[in-house]
Amino acid sequence: MMRPLRSWFRVGDQFRENLASAMSSLASAKGRSGLTVLGVVLGVSTVMAMATIVSGIRDQIVSTIEIAGPTTFYVVKVWSQTPLNPQDLPAWVRIRPDLVPDDAERIAKLPEIRYASIWGQIQNRTEYAGVRTNLGVIMGADAGFTEIQGGELTDGRWFTHAEEISGAPVIVIAVDVAKKLFGAMQPIDKWVRVGARPLRVIGIYQEAANIFNPPGQQVHGIIPYRTMDHQFVIDKTNALFVPVKPRAGVSVAAAEEAVTIAMRESRRLRPADHNSFDMITQDQILDTFNKITGVFFLVMIVLSSVALLVGGIGVMAVMMISVTDRTREIGVRKAVGATRRDILQQFLIEAAALTGTGGVIGVIFGLLLGRLASVAMGVHGTTPIDLTLLAVAVSIGIGVVFGVLPARRAAALDPIESLRYE
Numbered sequence: 001m002m003r004p005l006r007s008w009f010r011v012g013d014q015f016r017e018n019l020a021s022a023m024s025s026l027a028s029a030k031g032r033s034g035l036t037v038l039g040v041v042l043g044v045s046t047v048m049a050m051a052t053i054v055s056g057i058r059d060q061i062v063s064t065i066e067i068a069g070p071t072t073f074y075v076v077k078v079w080s081q082t083p084l085n086p087q088d089l090p091a092w093v094r095i096r097p098d099l100v101p102d103d104a105e106r107i108a109k110l111p112e113i114r115y116a117s118i119w120g121q122i123q124n125r126t127e128y129a130g131v132r133t134n135l136g137v138i139m140g141a142d143a144g145f146t147e148i149q150g151g152e153l154t155d156g157r158w159f160t161h162a163e164e165i166s167g168a169p170v171i172v173i174a175v176d177v178a179k180k181l182f183g184a185m186q187p188i189d190k191w192v193r194v195g196a197r198p199l200r201v202i203g204i205y206q207e208a209a210n211i212f213n214p215p216g217q218q219v220h221g222i223i224p225y226r227t228m229d230h231q232f233v234i235d236k237t238n239a240l241f242v243p244v245k246p247r248a249g250v251s252v253a254a255a256e257e258a259v260t261i262a263m264r265e266s267r268r269l270r271p272a273d274h275n276s277f278d279m280i281t282q283d284q285i286l287d288t289f290n291k292i293t294g295v296f297f298l299v300m301i302v303l304s305s306v307a308l309l310v311g312g313i314g315v316m317a318v319m320m321i322s323v324t325d326r327t328r329e330i331g332v333r334k335a336v337g338a339t340r341r342d343i344l345q346q347f348l349i350e351a352a353a354l355t356g357t358g359g360v361i362g363v364i365f366g367l368l369l370g371r372l373a374s375v376a377m378g379v380h381g382t383t384p385i386d387l388t389l390l391a392v393a394v395s396i397g398i399g400v401v402f403g404v405l406p407a408r409r410a411a412a413l414d415p416i417e418s419l420r421y422e
Contacts, residue, residue, distance in 0.1 A: 048366020
């Protein structure tokens with residue numbers, strides 16, 4: 001029993017001795033070691049930063065889906081993962097009718113449906129007394145806006161039914177827009193301009209804290225849909241849709257079937273005709289996001305792998321130089337009893353320490369860069385712990401793999417020849 005324990009203690013002592021020797025060697029060649037570590041730092045930090053950003057955006061999208069409710073879906077003219085050019089639409093898209101308010105009204109009357117309304121969106125600046133915002137989203141909707149988007153009014157009111165029907169020139173502006181345009185002044189009943197159109201402020205909207213809005217896509221204001229339709233140009237292919245929320249107890253599949261039947265009947269489609277509209281569920285939105293970010297993340301992994309490969313080649317080159325520079329030292333160690341395994345272990349530990357240090361520094365820099373980017377984008381993400389550990393493990397593994405050849409060369413040196421080396 002004692003004999004195996006002594007063997008383990010001996011192995012542990014040898015490992016600590018080799019580790020101390022390796023760290024001492026690296027410390028004596030700081031410049032060379034630093035340049036070698038840099039490639040590993042770049043590769044690992046890129047992966048960590050992208051993982052933090054993607055995680056934050058995904059969390060925000062999931063939170064937004066939870067606000068709208070997992071059963072909410074959307075009727076659109078055409079579902080495309082990238083916006084179509086309205087000036088150059090494919091023929092199969094051009095023949096599809098645009099969505100109209102009657103479509104939403106017909107859907108809203110179905111017994112399976114709790115809410116449906118036609119919405120549109122444009123991008124424009126909002127102006128008051130010479131002060132202008134940046135480009136932001138202006139939504140054309142109704143008083144049920146928070147039913148889908150969440151958030152709340154902090155002041156004023158939503159549109160009346162009469163204002164929605166008549167297309168009255170009224171607007172509910174976002175809190176940030178109110179602060180920028182009016183400061184400490186009361187904005188209610190003031191007239192602002194969206195584009196060149198005057199609109200009276202009737203409410204202040206605070207969006208949900210966890211709603212996902214990429215930079216440049218923040219909602220600056222909400223106006224009645226008919227106001228938007230009458231006074232602005234809407235891209236009716238990409239920016240017009242009908243959000244639909246089923247009644248409690250009605251499944252998404254049942255609600256979609258009811259909406260499909262109603263839309264086909266209103267458009268007089270024959271049984272053999274394809275649908276002249278599309279429907280998007282929350283799962284499709286999340287799946288599309290996952291595909292986009294998956295490709296993006298794959299590209300980052302490839303680029304990071306190149307940086308890690310360069311770092312690995314650098315490790316091999318540095319270790320080869322180190323073996324040459326320390327030939328006499330290796331001979332002395334072998335002369336006083338060091339075995340091939342001891343020498344091999346020493347140089348492998350040295351290579352792993354190089355890339356392991358790069359991995360740890362890369363993780364720290366990556367987390368910092370990811371956090372800064374997340375704050376700049378207005379998202380809050382956390383990097384998975386398992387990915388952090390994997391990044392460090394991969395960096396150490398690269399050191400071991402690329403350090404094998406120099407370590408084997410060092411272990412194979414003849415002690416007599418090594419002692420004669422000058």
